[in-house]
Amino acid sequence: xxxxxxxxxxxxxxxxxxxxxxxxxxxxxxxxxxxxxxxxxxxxxxxxxxxxxxxxxxxxxxxxxxxxxxxxxxxxxxxxxxxxxxxxxxxxxxxxxxxxxxxxxxxxxxxxxxxxxxxxxxxxxxxxxxxxxxxxxxxxxxxxxxxxxxxxxxxxxxxxxxxxxxxxxxxxxxxxxxxxxxxxxxxxxxxxxxxxxxxxxxxxxxxxxxxxxxxxxxxxxxxxxxxxxxxxxxxxxxxxxxxxxxxxxxxxxxxxxxxxxxxxxxxxxxxxxxxxxxxxxxxxxxxxxxxxxxxxxxxxxxxxxxxxxxxxxxxxxxxxxxxxxxxxx
Amino acid sequence: xxxxxxxxxxxxxxxxxxxxxxxxxxxxxxxxxxxxxxxxxxxxxxxxxxxxxxxxxxxxxxxxxxxxxxxxxxxxxxxxxxxxxxxxxxxxxxxxxxxxxxxxxxxxxxxxxxxxxxxxxxxxxxxxxxxxxxxxxxxxxxxxxxxxxxxxxxxxxxxxxxxxxxxxxxxxxxxxxxxxxxxxxxxxxxxxxxxxxxxxxxxxxxxxxxxxxxxxxxxxxxxxxxxxxxxxxxxxxxxxxxxxxxxxxxxxxxxxxxxxxxxxxxxxxxxxxxxxxxxxxxxxxxxxxxxxxxxxxxxxxxxxxxxxxxxxxxxxxxxxxxx
Numbered sequence: 001x002x003x004x005x006x007x008x009x010x011x012x013x014x015x016x017x018x019x020x021x022x023x024x025x026x027x028x029x030x031x032x033x034x035x036x037x038x039x040x041x042x043x044x045x046x047x048x049x050x051x052x053x054x055x056x057x058x059x060x061x062x063x064x065x066x067x068x069x070x071x072x073x074x075x076x077x078x079x080x081x082x083x084x085x086x087x088x089x090x091x092x093x094x095x096x097x098x099x100x101x102x103x104x105x106x107x108x109x110x111x112x113x114x115x116x117x118x119x120x121x122x123x124x125x126x127x128x129x130x131x132x133x134x135x136x137x138x139x140x141x142x143x144x145x146x147x148x149x150x151x152x153x154x155x156x157x158x159x160x161x162x163x164x165x166x167x168x169x170x171x172x173x174x175x176x177x178x179x180x181x182x183x184x185x186x187x188x189x190x191x192x193x194x195x196x197x198x199x200x201x202x203x204x205x206x207x208x209x210x211x212x213x214x215x216x217x218x219x220x221x222x223x224x225x226x227x228x229x230x231x232x233x234x235x236x237x238x239x240x241x242x243x244x245x246x247x248x249x250x251x252x253x254x255x256x257x258x259x260x261x262x263x264x265x266x267x268x269x270x271x272x273x274x275x276x277x278x279x280x281x282x283x284x285x286x287x288x289x290x291x292x293x294x295x296x297x298x299x300x301x302x303x304x305x306x307x308x309x310x311x312x313x314x315x316x317x318x319x320x321x322x323x324x325x326x327x328x329x
Numbered sequence: 330x331x332x333x334x335x336x337x338x339x340x341x342x343x344x345x346x347x348x349x350x351x352x353x354x355x356x357x358x359x360x361x362x363x364x365x366x367x368x369x370x371x372x373x374x375x376x377x378x379x380x381x382x383x384x385x386x387x388x389x390x391x392x393x394x395x396x397x398x399x400x401x402x403x404x405x406x407x408x409x410x411x412x413x414x415x416x417x418x419x420x421x422x423x424x425x426x427x428x429x430x431x432x433x434x435x436x437x438x439x440x441x442x443x444x445x446x447x448x449x450x451x452x453x454x455x456x457x458x459x460x461x462x463x464x465x466x467x468x469x470x471x472x473x474x475x476x477x478x479x480x481x482x483x484x485x486x487x488x489x490x491x492x493x494x495x496x497x498x499x500x501x502x503x504x505x506x507x508x509x510x511x512x513x514x515x516x517x518x519x520x521x522x523x524x525x526x527x528x529x530x531x532x533x534x535x536x537x538x539x540x541x542x543x544x545x546x547x548x549x550x551x552x553x554x555x556x557x558x559x560x561x562x563x564x565x566x567x568x569x570x571x572x573x574x575x576x577x578x579x580x581x582x583x584x585x586x587x588x589x590x591x592x593x594x595x596x597x598x599x600x601x602x603x604x605x606x607x608x609x610x611x612x613x614x615x616x617x618x619x620x621x622x623x624x625x626x627x628x629x630x631x632x633x634x635x636x637x638x639x640x641x642x643x644x645x646x647x648x649x650x651x652x
Contacts, residue, residue, distance in 0.1 A: 017488050029504040140386075140639075148577075148631035150584055153603065153624035160612045160620070216642075259490065259524070266495030270585055284496060288503045288589060296500055303496045311491065 003319060011312045018304045023074050026297055027061040034060040037293040040087045055084035059297055078301070086295035088286055094298045098280060102302065104174055105272070105279030108195055109264050112202040113257075116264075120207045121253060124214025128249070129241045131219055139211065147208025151267035155201040155274040162197060169197050172276040198275045202267050209260050210253065217249035224248075251322055258311035265303055377569075380644060387640020393633035397626075401446040408440035412597045420614055429618045432602075433609035438619050441597050442626060448598030449630055452514055452583040457576030459518035464525030464571055469556045471526070472533025483530065489523035498582055502591040509593060513586055517579045525571030532567055536560050566645035570638055577634040584627050599623040 026033045037056050041048055057065075058073035065073075077083065083094035120143075127139040163171045175181060175191045221227065222245050230240045271277070273285030280299060287295040381387040400407055409426075410416070415435040422430045429438035471482030501516045536542060537560065545559045561568070586592055587600025590608075594601055602623040606612070611619040 013484070014488055014491060017484075018492065021488070021492070025500070026504065033504065144632055144635050144639075145628065148581075148628045148635065150581055150588075150624060150627055152585065152588055153620070153627070156603075156607070156612060156620050157617070157624070160617055164612065262490070262493045265493045269496055269499065270588065284499065285589070288499050288591070291503065293504075296503065300492075300496055300500050303493050304491060307491050307493055 004316065007312065007315045011308065014308055015305070018308065019075070019078060019301065020071075022297060022301045022304070023071060025300075026059070026293065027067075033293045036291065037084075037087075040290075040292070041085065041090075043087075052085050055082050056294055059084050060293055083298035084294040086287070086292045088290055088292045088295060094295055097283065097295070098298060098302055101278055101280045101283050104277065105268060105281055106306075108199055108272075108277065108279060109202070109261070109268055111195075112199045112206070113261060113264050115199070116203045116206045117210055117257075117260075119203070120210025121214045121250065123207070124211045124253075125218055125241065125246045125249070127211065128215040128218025128222065129237075129245070131215075131222075136215075140215070143208035143211040146204050147206075147212075149205050151201055151205045152270035152274055154205060155198070155271045158197050158201055159274065170194050174278040194275075194277070198268075198271050198277050201271050202264055205267055206260060206264050209256070209263065213253045213256055214246075214249060217252050218245055221245045221249040254314065254318060254321060257314045258307065261310050262307060265307065381637060381640045384640035384643055386636045386643075390633040390636025390638075390640065393629055394637065397446050397630055397633065398450065400443050401450050404444045404447060408437075408443040410437040410440040412436065412441045412444040420609070420616065422616060423618055429622050430616050432605055432619065433611075434605075438602065438622065441602050442599070442622055444597045445599040445602060445623060446626065446630075448510060448596060448600075449580055449583060449627065452510060452517065452598075453576040453580040453630065453634075456514045456517040456521070456579035456583070457572050459514065460522040460575040460579070461525060461568060461572040463518065463522040464575070465529055465561065465568055467522070468526040468529025469533050469561060472530035473537050473552065473556045473560065479530075482526075486523050486526045486530070489520075490527070492520075494520045494578075495582065495585060498586060499589060499591065502586050502589075506591075510596065510598075513583055513592055514579075516586070517582045518575075521575050521578045521582070525575060528571060529564065529567060532564050533560055536563060566641050570641050570645075573634045573638040573641070577631045577638075580627060580631050580634070599627050 034057055037060055038048065038053065041052075041056070054073070055077055058070060058077050061070065081095040083098075086094050086097065089097045123139050123143065127136045130136045159171065163169045170176070170193060174194050175187065176194075179187060179190065181187065181191075227240060227244050230244045231237075235244075265281075268279065268281035269284050270281070272279045272281030276282060280302060283295065284299045284303075286292070287299060378391070381391065409428075413436060417427060417431040417435040417437060419431055419433050419435040421427060424430070427437050427439065429442060431437060432441070467482050467486060471479045471486070498516050498520050501519070502513065505512050505516070533556070542555060542559055545555045550559070583592070583598070584600040584603065587598055588603045588607065590604055592598070592600060592604075594604060600623075603620060606616070606619040606623075611617070
C-alpha cells in the first residue's frame, strides 16, 4: 500500500512539474511566440475574439500581465482543455483537433509496442539462452542494425518499395479517402490496411531495445544458482530457459516499458508524418513545419501526459508482477 | 537505440583500479621505454583502444567508425566533386560521373555524402560529450549525496526521462530557429542526458559505501574531490558507455531534426540530403539512392557506436563476455 501511495504522490508531482515546464518553455524562448502565433492566426483570416487572444496568451506568454496571473490562467485553461486556436485548423479548437487524432496514435503505438515487446523479448530469450553461439550473434547483429534504422528512413524505403513500386499497401492516410470513420468491419479492415506499414516501421526500429534488454537480463539470470540447480536436476532445457530464467529476467524488462514507449512515441512523429497518418504525431509534424505554436505546445503536453499515465499504469501493474515490491512496503 | 541495462560490477572499468593489462588485448605487451614518454590521457586512450580491439564486435565497430572518420577528415581528397556546386543536370540517377545521382539543384549526391559525415560526427561526438558531462555531474552528485539533494536531482532526472525526447527536441528546435549545427548540439545534449545520469547515479550509490571511499571521507577530502577523483575513475566503462549511447542518440536526433527542415538547409549533412530528397520527391522520381545512401551512412555510424559499446559492456560485465 505504501508503494502505491508513493507512486500516486510521485505521479501527481511529476504531472504538476510537466505542466509547469510546458508553461515555462515558450516563455524562455527568444523572439515572441505569442506575437508569431497571433500574427499567423490573423493572416489565416481567423477572427480573433478576446477570449481566443487570452487563451493563446495564457499558453505562450502575455507580455503585459504578471507571471503569476498568467500561470493561474494557464492552469485554469489546462483544466478546462482550452488550448487556444491553431491557424492550421481554424474551424475547431485545438482540443478538438487533438481529440480526433489521439485514438489513432494510441491504437498504432499501443499495438506496435505490444507486438515489439512480445517479439523482441522472445528473440532476447533465444539469444540469451544460446549466448556465444551462432543464433545469438545473428540475433544481436540483426537487432543492432535494425535498431539503428532511423524510423523515418525505414518508413520512406518501405513506402517506396511496398506501396509505390509494388502497390501492396496504400500510400498515405489512415483510411481510404472519401470514407467517414465508423465502427463497421469494412472500415476497420481499411484502417488496419493503412496502419500496417507505419506499425511495421515503428516495430522494427524499436525491437532492438527489448532484444538487448532481455538478452542481458537472461545472461545475468542464467548465472544464478537456481538455474544451475535446475539444470543439475536434469530438467529439460526449454523448461529451464522459459520457466526458470526467462520468467525472472522479464521483470527488469517490464520496468523499461516507459522508456521504450518514449522511443515509440518519438518515432511516431516522423513516421506518422511520412505516411500522413491521422494521429497526433502527424499533427506535431504539421505544427512544426507550419510554426503553429499553440498546437505544438498543446501536443507536447499531450505527449508528456500520455507517457506519464502509461508509466504510472506499468508501475501499478508491477505490484502484481513482483511480490517483492508488495512485501517490502 | 541502446539501453544500458547491465550495471557492471564495480572496479571493472577500463581504467579502474583493477589492472586492465590483465584482461589483455592481443599481445598484452609490457611497458616499453617510449610508451611511458607518451602523455597520460593519450596512453589511457591507447590502452582502452587496444583492450577493445580484442573484442570482435568492438573491433568491427572501431573499423567502421575509423572509415567514417577518415572520410570526414579527407573529404576534399575523396569526394570527386564539390558538394555544393550546382554544375550537373538535376534529378539524375546514378551514373559514372555521379555515382549516387544528382539532387534537384544539380549537386553530386556522392560528394555530399562524403562531406556530410563531418556534421554527423561533430554533432554526435559533441552532443554526446556534452550530454555525458551533464549526466556524470548530476548522476555523481545525486548518487553520492543522500537526502534532499538526491531527491531533487532524481526527480529532475525522472522528469527528463518522462518527457519524450524527440518531440521536445523538435519543439525546442522549432522555437530557436537558430539554423546552426550548434543549436542542434545544445538541443540534443539538453534532452538526452537523463538515461546516463540514472545509470551513473545507481552505480555511485553502490560505490559510496566502499572502503576506499569511506577512508577518503575520513581523511577529510571534500565532496567534489571524492566524487570526481575517487569514485568517477572506477566507472570509466560506464561513462564511456553512456557517452556512446548519447552519441548514438545524437546522430539519430540530428538526422531527424535536419530531415524536418529544422537544421540549416545550406549545410551539407546526411540529414539535409534526406530533407532535400523529401522536398524534391526523390522517391517519386525514382532516385531512391538519394534516400537510401545517406540513411545507410547514418545506420553505419550508429551501428559502429553500438558495437563499440558491446565491447565495453562485455569487458566490464564478465557474464556478458564472449568466450
